[in-house]
Amino acid sequence: MEWIGAITAGLMSALGVWMMLDRHLMRVVLGIAVLGNAINLGVLTAGRYSGSEAAFTFAGEGALDAANPLPQALVLTAIVIGFALFVFALSVLKRTHELHGDKDTDGVSQVTEEPAPDEDAEQGHGQSQGGRE
């Protein structure tokens, strides 16, 4: 079963990377989510799928054949972190889309290589964004 997990994780990673190489930014951001899922699966797999029961221990019970709880805890943490970062990425995507329109991925990233604007222009950005709580 671990091998199946490993292969699934590998294939999903490949798909995630493929998406992150896409010309449409939306798919790039989704690729982050797919790659994240793949890596989570990978971490869980590396910790083995031992045990035949979930990791619960109750008073009075003897030794049980429980799953390894540590990788689960790690992955749980990683999932939530991944979700938080994904939402942030989504918000960047949304704002990027509003500002850049329907440019493709490289069209957006190329803007960083344009010459720096003059000082006042930079402040203009500051004004236009309204920090909200």
Place this chain on the structure above:
Amino acid sequence: MNTLIVLPILIPLVTLLLALLVRRHHAWVTAISLTGAVLLLLTGLYLVVIAAGGTVLSAQMGGWGAPYGISLVIDRLSAVMVAITGVIGLATLVYCLRQPMPADFLRDTHLFIQGLLAGICGAFITADVFNLYVWFEVLLIGSFALIALGGGERRLSGAMTYLVLNMLATLLFLLAAGLVYGATGTLNMGELALLFRAEQASDGAWLGVILMLVSFSIKAALFPLFGWLPASYHVAWTPVSALFAGLLTKVGVYALIRLVTLLWPEPGVIHTVLLWVACATMIIGVLGAAAQTEVRRILSFHIVSQVGYMVLGLALATPLALAGAVFYLIHHIVVKANLFFVGGIAARITGSERLAAMGGLYARTPLLAILFAIPALSLAGIPPLSGFWAKFVLVKASLDAGIWVAAFFALFTGVFTLLSMSKIWNESFLKAHPQPAMLGVTGQGPAGAWITVGVLAMITVSIGLGAGPVMEYAMAASAQLIEAPAYLQLLDGRRE
């Protein structure tokens, strides 16, 4: 000790949550945030004093012994990194004071910087691989938030590049942490060190660690994985890019130093690879800088080049070389952040950060000229400033080790650094401003900004003139890195 060791994480964290609760009152947020930064700095300095005395702090979170619970360790390197984080954190916050930006923008900056500081400090003091991952995530989201802050087409474009590439790095780290656990059954760095030092690590453990080193290399912006840095740093708001320039890549360098010294105290194949990577990083970074025509772009490429020096010290692996790397870290963080700050003031006065559109600063503000010259010369390794000692030690260590090529690259890079710095000097200071009427129309920036650059320049000069004690500290830190007593003893109290 139990309290002291968590303070570096706790102070920014509590500052953040207090500031969050009073977020509607901008003055309070600023006051709380500054107080927090001052406390963090004081804690860092106190930690340095303790560490200099040879005390190593370590604690088990929740009281759960290693390797089950999470261990924190503060040795000399960690202590000085926390202190420097405090310095740069406070400097950035002071620089932000009264900047002509919307109040909400400044408030958010304060919040996110505190988050970032918590992540950075966490990364410096943890002795647990997965916990390190978590702190990396904290500082990553803090940096995402900061780099995108303020919006704007150009900034978001850079933020997107930064985000996607750093997400890749962080996911690799997660996988690596999982693999290391899967192959060694532990997440504790001390236990990992014991395993590797006893040469009992399996192939899986090696591969996991290699993947981890690769992901650190992305964070540290090593050749050939540094592409994200010059594509994004120059678009952030000036104080933000200064903070990043000073601290962020250095967390990657710290992680590299920590892991490599723990696992392989003796030079080996990893060191050989790192040596060549370091040389390539130095030279490619400095060449890239030579081609730039904007202040922050030049400086960004120099970050890459300078990281090469630190990794060079790590790769040489002699006590002196490691001390050089530590010295370089200390010196570089201050100098590099300061250059970005000065660049920001220069851009404010001249109205641009494109060299072609700058000029006239030398005649107009001699003070700024001095404040630029100090970190710039230090960066180029001109004595008696801090950078000279850092470079000198590394060159000496390379020559002592008989690795001439490293010394050659280190010195050669020095000449080019000088070239880049004199390029900024020539274009933005010496040259007359192309439109003299525009000079200074936007003011000179708030006093806080000037205080920041002044104090940082003084630190640079002091490190240079007082190189004796700093070098002693670095040397002791290097010995501690190699012997790693605190880490190796983490498991002594293991419950059977």
Place this chain on the structure above:
Amino acid sequence: MLASLLAIFINGLCAPLVYRAVPRYAGLLLALVPAACFAWFASQISAVAGGEILFESFAWVPLLDVAVTLRLDGLALLFALLISGIGTLIVMYSGAYLHDHPQLGRFYAYLLIFMMAMLGLVLADNLIVMFVFWELTSIASYLLISFNHEKSESRRAALQALLITGGGGLALLAGLVLLGTAAETWQFSQLQAGLVQAHGLFPAIMVLVLIGCFTKSAQFPFHLWLPNAMNAPTPVSAYLHSATMVKAGIYLLARLNPTLGGGFGWSTVLITLGALTALLGAVLAIRQYDLKRMLAFTTVAVLGQLTMLIGTNTSYGLQAFVLYLVAHSFYKGALFMAVGAIDHSTGTRDIRKLGGLFALMPLTGIAVGLAAFSNAGLPPFFGFIAKEFKYAGLMEMGAVGWSVTLVMILTNALLVAAAGLIFFKTFFGQRGHWEGQPHEVSPVMWAGPLLLAVGGFGLGAWNQWPETWLVNTAVQAAASGEVDVSLYLWGGITPAVLASVLTLGLGTMFYFRADSVRALARRLGSVWEFSGDLVWDKSLKRLFQFAGAVAGLFQHGSLRLHMALMTLIVSISVLGGLLLMKAQPFDGPALSAVSLPGLIGCLLALGGAAGAAFMGGRLALVASLGASGLGLALFFVSINAPDVALTQLMVETLTVVFLAMVLRRMRGVPASGNNTRAMNIWHAGVAMLFGLAVTLLIMTAVSQPLPGDLADWFLANSLPAGYGSNVVNVILVDFRAVDTLGEILVVAIAALAASTLLGAGQLPEGKPRGLPEFGSLMLRQGMRPLATILLVVSLAILWRGHNLPGGGFIGGLVAATGFTLLVVTFGRGIQRGLSRIAPPTIIGLGLACAVGAGLFGLGAQVAFMTGFWIEPFGVKLGTPLLFDVGVFLTVFGSVMHMVRNLIGRTA
């Protein structure tokens, strides 16, 4: 000694202030300190001449054996006197020369700091401290050359000088480090020639040190910066670029001559390059019309000869070296200052425009005359003795020396001619054409040159005095053994005297046929100088082009290319490691059995991901991504990870909701793929290689049994020590609570940051309403109870989480889902209706709970996050539960915050 350095340095720092306070007298005031230093050094002459050596030392970086050790021996004293003496004159002179310059204050500062550095350089006994001062002189020189900073030639010249001397300086640093290693000491005074020369590093040391010295002292082929440095104001040229700084390289050569010299290589290099430089300088000098450039090239010629003289290592040679050094400093300083005065007075430095000035500027004229005679080596000037000894020194060497002598005769003949041109053409003959009315310059401006010129005359005429007090000890310091020093003007008819006569004769001839000599020199010289500068410009341009190409490799601005390259490098390094280690990923031990639900989950996850990767259209994208997540959740259930599965499920739900809301505003997403087939193949290759690497890595990791007892320990201790049955939850809130603390911090910051972006540019809140898609009345009616149920469920999940699947994360996510539904349906106003507390406050409170739970431990003097439990009414309550509440609140508040801003924006 240290006091003198400090005094001059402080003097330099105060210079701008002094200038601002008393601009007119600043020069005179600031000259007091160097003058006092000169006096002090002069007072040490007798002691040093008696063989005494003064030491001062204090520690700097003990760990590296770097101590500021200052040592005053004959050589150092000689230089110190020149530096402080000429320096005093120069400071006074600059006050007059630049009296109307707005940045004169800065100029004084640079000049004095340079003086300090130069003094430090010659006094330092520590190799590294010497280097510190060495570099400082380069920097000061840079600042002074670029003093007229708005002129681009000045900037170019300054940069050129900085790069050449700075680059050479770094070579020198490497050389010094090696020297220190080989000699096992960092003190000049403890270097042992035997030890160093027998060391394997000796050739490298020699080459590196020579590069350093040659760049600093403008030896061929590094000479080109010096003439360009004449863009600096004249006092700088007089002081740095003829009398002192350029002699730093010469000084170091002399200083290291006892250690490194003596061998064949050292002499050969020094004599060959020195002679070549000398001849080149002379040829280039004669063809100039600009007085200053002419002087610059004669300086190059003299520096070459000095280098050569050190190389001879004969007793006459070394005496000649010291004599020539002193003589040159005197006359060249005088000439430069006088030329500055002429320039100042007439507004030109072109010989063709000058003439007949003697009547107008007699004092300057006398100074130039005396200096020029010394320059030409006429008796009884100091320059004459120097020249005699030079020839004698060379001839001592035998055949090689004789041939070099011939070159030197030619060189010196040219210098004689140049001296003649400078003096006679300027001050006699036809009256020149100049603008304005030339007049004698102010006393400070003629006193300096005159003093130096008369000094040069006096030292030569009464040569007993310098011999006894200065030359002797200086020569001893530069020689490896004892040298018998005796100076004389007339030693009978020796070959040297004959050579001198020949020189003078040739020189006179050259002077009278100056035009044809010039024409010839021009033809020869154009090759050199012109190509030298041209090569410099060209190579700098090439360099920048190359740098541009390198930068272009990393600055293409294509995110996809960055991504592809980084992924590829990661895959290659991992797979390379795998191959090199000969790892066996397929050697697995018994692994767990394949389960059908697991397999289905995997296939679903893969299929969904593939759908998202390839299909076009927004709906398909969202749906397939959701399916992929569901598949994964199913898989998690199958491997007994219910908590992970639940979390995955909740996260996936929220992801889909968020995605749908963001995608509403975007136009359709096209199917994946690129314009070209090659691009498709390249990306697919990169992706597949990465996938392969991930798979093999995991397989290798699981190819051996899992070591360690972490799993067993957690299972065994969860209930007795953590009071919880759900081991995963106990790990999250107790055993590894710090991870979770970091994690909620990530969530909190992400929420704050995302909402800043999502809410950017938002208009003030209008009428609260939900998304139009959720406009149905039925839906709206059904939503409220559903949300309420979800909220209750979430609290239950939170509560039971310690023992059953659930916990703060899952609870928070469930509650947030409920609220999300409400907000989506009714608009963001509903949130305010349901709760008076703003989401960021909830986040803050959540973080406060989590941190607060940890603080109990600190309060009780134990570790952070240590759990404390009480049992009121038979219910186990503890700080880990408080922590879990914090997690719940943070996650809930965060998601709420994001949703609210997302909705507000889209509505």
